Amino acid sequence: MIINHNVDAIIASNRSNRAGKTKANAMEKLSSGLRINQAADDAAGSAISQKMRAQIRGLEQADRNIQDGISLVQTAEAGLGSIQNPNLSRMRDLIVQALNGTLTQADRMNIQNELDNVKASINDIANNTEFNTIKVLCPPNSGNSTPPKWTPGTADIVFVIDITGSMGSKINEVKNNIDGFINKITENGIDVNMGLVTYGDVNLNQGGDPVVKTTMTSNLEEFKSYINSISLTGGGDYYESGLEGIADAANGALSYSFRADSAKQIILVTDAPVHDNNTDSDGGDGLSNFDIDDVAANVKSNGIKLTVVSTEEVDTKTQFERLYGTTGGEYINIISNFQEQLNSYASKILIDAGCKEEIKASKMPTLQLQVGANSGEQFEVELFDARTKNLGIDDIVIDPVDEAEKALEKVDKAMEVVSKQRSKFGAYQNALEHIGNNVGNYSYNITSAESRISDADMAKEAMEMSKSSIIEQSAEAMEKQSENMSQSIIDLMSKWKG
Structure with a gap:
């Protein structure tokens, strides 16, 4: 029997501390729901988990980008729809009416005035159709009042x-x-x-x-x-x-x-x-x-x-x-x-004639939509200039009759062009929706994989906590017993002195 070192108490204390740490670790996992709360929990798993989380967040943002892109395309297509019907359809009706030989010169003048108003309406739609201040049916600098520099x-x-x-x-x-x-x-x-x-x-x-x-x-x-x-x-x-x-x-x-x-x-x-x-x-x-x-x-x-x-x-x-x-x-x-x-x-x-450089017609921009979590995963949307000049109907007149015949051909061609562009925007929308579905599936699967790495098994951790709690209590009880062993030595020494 010794009194300098209470080995039993030391053993019980170590067991208690170890059980306490295990219990605290289990409580941390139970409270956060994560198996990996710090790199020390699983160094390799932590690195993999962080990369996966970056991908997941990128995919979530890409899905929002795709929805914004779909909204932009829908806005552009709706603007073209308004240009096609009623505006181009009305222009065609007016030109067909002007081709009728029963009309007088004054009648044709009235028809020409309405045609001019319809053209102005088409230009208003093209110039004012925007998504987040982006002009989707006319060049971005079409409203710029500053003329380009040239030598007249x-x-x-x-x-x-x-x-x-x-x-x-x-x-x-x-x-x-x-x-x-x-x-x-x-x-x-x-x-x-x-x-x-x-x-x-x-x-x-x-x-x-x-x-x-x-x-x-x-x-x-x-x-x-x-x-x-x-x-x-x-x-x-x-x-x-x-x-x-x-x-x-x-x-x-x-x-x-x-x-x-x-x-x-x-x-x-x-x-x-x-x-x-x-x-x-x-x-x-x-x-x-x-x-x-x-x-x-x-x-x-x-x-x-x-x-x-x-x-x-x-x-x-x-x-x-x-x-x-x-x-x-x-x-x-x-x-x-x-x-x-x-x-x-x-x-x-x-x-x-003195132009330093020919003034090029403003081109419609091509938008790059980020539709993935990684660099280079982009989708191009080509916008369309729907102003009357680009449609070829800016200068149509209905007098004389042969000019009205040409005007009818131009309007028919413009309607065909607008129809093709609406189809193109519709194809963009369908493609973006398919990409969005793929991004959703990708995000689901990678989230599931990341969950298996980083999420805690709650039942297992609850069991671990219960076990560690019991061991901790048992170790504390043994510490009390080790104190009693020292007391027995004192009792023995008291009897010996008496």
Whole structure:
């Protein structure tokens, strides 16, 4: 028996402390519901659990992003629906009504006024349809009152057009594309003046058809009326020559007063050679009072570029090259990709007229929706410009009747475009909903996996707590008994002394 060290008490105390720690650990897990409350509980499991939790939170946010994306697409599609019906449908009704021959000029004017109001309504919808201040049916800077910076300039453009019998379809090509050509130049801030010179047969023996000139105008509609008033003459390639028209447009009897600082352009439209008075071996035929090379040099000396619009015939193009090549002009094939070539030519006139850079049309943005928890998991939504200009119905008129026919075609095309875009937005919505379902499934499964790592088994921990509590109480009882053992030694010593 010893008294310096109460080993039994130490053992009981250790057991009590150990049971207390186990009980406290079990209580912590029971109170939090987590098996891992600190890294020491499970170092590897803690690292895995934290990565999974980051994924779960990212997926939850991605699901909210997807719902916002669906709402945006629904907003855009609803705006297009309002544009299509009643606005485009009403425009179509009005145009069909205007095509009726029983209407008077005043009736058509009233219809035109309503058409203009409907166009304004479409633009209002396009400009004001927003989601979280994002314009979904027009470019983001469409309401910006600050104009882009450019150097303003002027352009003087004279069309010299062959009006012989074979030119009917070619002149129609010019009529159909003149709006886009001139509008591209004027939209970039260039002040444009336009003139028209026409010529037919030039038969030196019989006097030929006169060269006719119109006055310069800056009004596109007035210039179109010049072209629309053209009456084709008879004749053939052998007796026609554009050199008289070119020469007169440049500095002859019919010469225009080109502005000093303007981009001076002459555009020759013909499907036949331009005959000259040269009878040498270079191909001249002596049918004209003018020489090709002399006319080209004269045009160039006046600072004018001459562009030829014609058919792609080798002998004709070779002859025309002496005109446009000398003056720095272009050759445009009216038979193939005419609109595209004309658009490119307009860009070059812009540069000649002083534009430092062509003003590009504002593009609709492509939104990147974050639809996953990780980088690169994005979904693209292309927005659509639903303004009348982009739909091709900004300039429709119903007078005269042939313009109403064109307007009907434009509105039908616009309705088709809007329908396709609504379908596209509908496809976006369906795709986003499918992605949302997948994100939900992914989040559920990864949450389940993380739960198996970090969540506590409540029954097991309750059992552990009960066991530890019992052991702790038992150890405390044994500590009391160890004290009694020391007391027995004292009692023994008391008896020995007595």
